[in-house]
Amino acid sequence: MEKKIRVLVAKAGLDGHDRGAKVVASFFRDAGFEVIYSGLRQTPQMIVDTAIQEDVDVIAISMLSGAHMTIFPKVLDIMKKNGMDDVLLTGGGIMSEEDIKKLEEMGTGRLFGPGSSLTEAVEYIKDWYAKTRGAKES
Amino acid sequence: MDEKAYQRWKEEVAKAKTRDAKFITASGEPVELMGTPDMLKDFDYDRDLGFPGQFPFTRGVHANMYRGRLWTMRQFAGFGTPEDTNARFKYLLENGQTGLSVAFDLPTLMGRDADDPWSEGEVGVCGVSVSSLRDMEILFDGIPLDKVSTSMTINSPAIILLAFYAAVAEKQGVSQEKLRGTIQNDILKEYIAQKEYIFPPQPSMRIIVDMIEYCTEHMPLWNTISISGYHIREAGSTALQELAFTLADGFAYIEAALERGLDIDAFAPRLSFFFNSHNDFFEEIAKFRAARRIYAKRMKEKYGAKKERSWMLRFHTQTAGCTLTAQQPENNIVRVAYQALAAVLGGTQSLHTNSMDETLALPSEKAVKIALRTQQILAYETGVPHTIDPLAGSYFVEDLTNKMEKGAEEYFRKIDELGGVIPAIEKGFFQKEIARAAYQYQVEIENKDRYIVGVNAFKDKDEKIEIPLLQISPETEKRQVERLKQLKRDRNNARVETLLKDLKQAAIENQNLMPVIIECAKAYATVGEMVNTLKEVFGEYQEPTDF
Numbered sequence: 027m028e029k030k031i032r033v034l035v036a037k038a039g040l041d042g043h044d045r046g047a048k049v050v051a052s053f054f055r056d057a058g059f060e061v062i063y064s065g066l067r068q069t070p071q072m073i074v075d076t077a078i079q080e081d082v083d084v085i086a087i088s089m090l091s092g093a094h095m096t097i098f099p100k101v102l103d104i105m106k107k108n109g110m111d112d113v114l115l116t117g118g119g120i121m122s123e124e125d126i127k128k129l130e131e132m133g134t135g136r137l138f139g140p141g142s143s144l145t146e147a148v149e150y151i152k153d154w155y156a157k158t159r160g161a162k163e164s
Numbered sequence: 165m166d167e168k169a170y171q172r173w174k175e176e177v178a179k180a181k182t183r184d185a186k187f188i189t190a191s192g193e194p195v196e197l198m199g200t201p202d203m204l205k206d207f208d209y210d211r212d213l214g215f216p217g218q219f220p221f222t223r224g225v226h227a228n229m230y231r232g233r234l235w236t237m238r239q240f241a242g243f244g245t246p247e248d249t250n251a252r253f254k255y256l257l258e259n260g261q262t263g264l265s266v267a268f269d270l271p272t273l274m275g276r277d278a279d280d281p282w283s284e285g286e287v288g289v290c291g292v293s294v295s296s297l298r299d300m301e302i303l304f305d306g307i308p309l310d311k312v313s314t315s316m317t318i319n320s321p322a323i324i325l326l327a328f329y330a331a332v333a334e335k336q337g338v339s340q341e342k343l344r345g346t347i348q349n350d351i352l353k354e355y356i357a358q359k360e361y362i363f364p365p366q367p368s369m370r371i372i373v374d375m376i377e378y379c380t381e382h383m384p385l386w387n388t389i390s391i392s393g394y395h396i397r398e399a400g401s402t403a404l405q406e407l408a409f410t411l412a413d414g415f416a417y418i419e420a421a422l423e424r425g426l427d428i429d430a431f432a433p434r435l436s437f438f439f440n441s442h443n444d445f446f447e448e449i450a451k452f453r454a455a456r457r458i459y460a461k462r463m464k465e466k467y468g469a470k471k472e473r474s475w476m477l478r479f480h481t482q483t484a485g486c487t488l489t490a491q492q493p494e495n496n497i498v499r500v501a502y503q504a505l506a507a508v509l510g511g512t513q514s515l516h517t518n519s520m521d522e523t524l525a526l527p528s529e530k531a532v533k534i535a536l537r538t539q540q541i542l543a544y545e546t547g548v549p550h551t552i553d554p555l556a557g558s559y560f561v562e563d564l565t566n567k568m569e570k571g572a573e574e575y576f577r578k579i580d581e582l583g584g585v586i587p588a589i590e591k592g593f594f595q596k597e598i599a600r601a602a603y604q605y606q607v608e609i610e611n612k613d614r615y616i617v618g619v620n621a622f623k624d625k626d627e628k629i630e631i632p633l634l635q636i637s638p639e640t641e642k643r644q645v646e647r648l649k650q651l652k653r654d655r656n657n658a659r660v661e662t663l664l665k666d667l668k669q670a671a672i673e674n675q676n677l678m679p680v681i682i683e684c685a686k687a688y689a690t691v692g693e694m695v696n697t698l699k700e701v702f703g704e705y706q707e708p709t710d711f
Contacts, residue, residue: 040270040273040276040283042354042360043399044359044399045399049606063710065707065709067282091286091289091290092285092289092636093289095285096286120524122633123629141489141616143610
């Protein structure tokens with residue numbers, strides 16, 4: 027039986043606008059992922075703690091408030107400290123192409139700005155999983 | 165109707181080639197191919213429309229509408245330090261806007277000071293940072309509060325920001341009775357859609373009724389709530405859900421104020437509303453017209469309000485942020501223009517038009533100027549404001565207005581069955597409806613059943629975004645934190661401590677909080693200090709994590 031990809035969809039920082047996070051969570055679930063939704067106002071530490079607790083393959087953070095250059099690096103840092111190099115950090119929201127590039131260079135996975143296709147995001151995660159986890163499991 | 169001609173038309177329609185598209189509204193509702201007289205066979209002009217400025221106000225709330233006064237051009241603005249926003253206010257006023265509207269940053273919205281650990285990275289980024297009366301004084305420097313009307317978009321700590329505004333006015337020598345404006349102060353939609361809540365529902369409602377009670381006596385020109393559908397719609401609801409949930413929230417506030425023993429005709433004239441103007445042109449216009457009619461009927465027939473001004477639904481509109489695209493941002497100018505037109509044809513009292521760059525940043529000067537010019541061109545070049553409610557009598561629009569009203573009444577029944585608005589919130593009713601509608605909309609986009617120009621249709625290959633974007637300086641946070649340190653050195657800390665204790669007592673003893681909060685404000689207690697004091701008494705709200 028194929029193992030389902032486990033994704034934590036998280037809202038970081040003070041922002042409460044969760045339409046995107048919830049739509050992504052539903053779409054991922056309908057695409058066959060096992061989805062955990064963190065709820066609002068999570069700190070980077072809370073997000074990584076939940077990710078470890080729930081043994082997820084992917085952390086997907088929704089950020090609309092412009093604080094992404096503060097939050098994503100913090101999450102990466104905590105993930106590194108916990109040796110989570112086989113967990114994908116992805117996400118999306120309101121981010122400029124420039125910022126997305128910077129964060130991807132820092133070590134996040136692909137990030138999805140406004141107007142992104144959810145179908146593409148699903149394919150991206152499946153590909154990542156096949157290449158990294160799939161390779162290990164075979 | 166000529167039966168033969170009608171039948172022939174129906175047959176030709178059935179045989180005609182149809183484009184491969186879904187003929188649905190932005191809300192997913194099927195659209196009538198054409199309005200016909202039979203749709204209005206039960207139509208009664210006096211019962212269903214009446215005259216502008218008279219029950220049931222379907223056609224508008226003032227007798228001569230925009231010939232008497234154009235809608236207020238009120239651009240939501242705020243970013244960085246209070247100095248930055250003060251400059252933007254002056255820029256907008258110089259360019260012809262006719263009312264102020266303040267956007268606060270997330271820390272302020274959530275009742276946290278700029279130096280709160282949660283505020284890191286968020287100070288001045290989504291709006292202006294205001295942690296104390298000192299910030300408010302700078303924000304309104306050189307702006308006479310007896311000469312402008314100001315709308316403040318703030319909810320959980322609204323009572324504090326209103327106190328700041330009154331305190332600034334006092335320093336200017338302007339008494340509270342002269343203050344004109346609106347405070348959003350709509351906590352119910354926070355639980356439902358925007359999620360900027362702090363305290364649980366019951367104490368939050370108590371604070372709102374305190375403000376209604378206080379303002380009815382001391383600030384008679386001030387709109388005490390802006391009962392909002394905008395955020396509900398932005399969260400992904402349909403037009404009908406926006407209409408029904410907003411009105412339901414309004415009725416819940418009215419019932420809470422009545423429970424306190426307030427006289428409906430004393431407070432109702434200063435309740436106001438705030439709707440979204442989304443893409444589907446006719447659906448939006450019908451929504452606005454239905455809103456006025458539904459509200460007037462309920463205020464008169466259910467709540468027994470006697471004054472005409474208590475039956476009138478007055479509203480501000482904002483064009484739909486969620487419809488804007490990051491791709492080909494100039495297209496947003498066009499979207500906003502159509503949405504603004506719908507709002508004016510719907511009879512709005514006040515309008516904010518979004519800037520083309522708002523999918524990526526807060527508005528640049530150039531972009532907000534275009535947004536303001538959009539309103540001015542609408543006002544002065546199109547001729548639309550010269551006549552009142554021109555779509556009245558349209559078979560299509562009246563039928564749509566009727567459908568909106570019927571649909572809203574059905575939702576009211578459902579909400580009643582659940583025990584009312586707050587029980588329905590606790591059961592997750594609104595949240596689930598909205599999430600389902602939002603998901604449906606996105607699936608339509610993914611499947612190309614709904615086109616978004618530039619995003620899933622008519623895309624630019626290798627697009628490069630080439631418009632100037634507003635940058636928030638990282639110095640903002642440093643400056644605001646430093647200002648707080650200085651404030652705490654300058655003020656009388658013993659007095660602040662005493663007043664915060666008084667605030668706590670007033671909260672426990674069910675006294676009206678407004679007077680003591682005004683005293684705290686004048687002593688330079690901070691937003692965070694006052695909110696933390698109230699948290700000790702009221703606790704904090706946690707929502708369940710379903711999606």
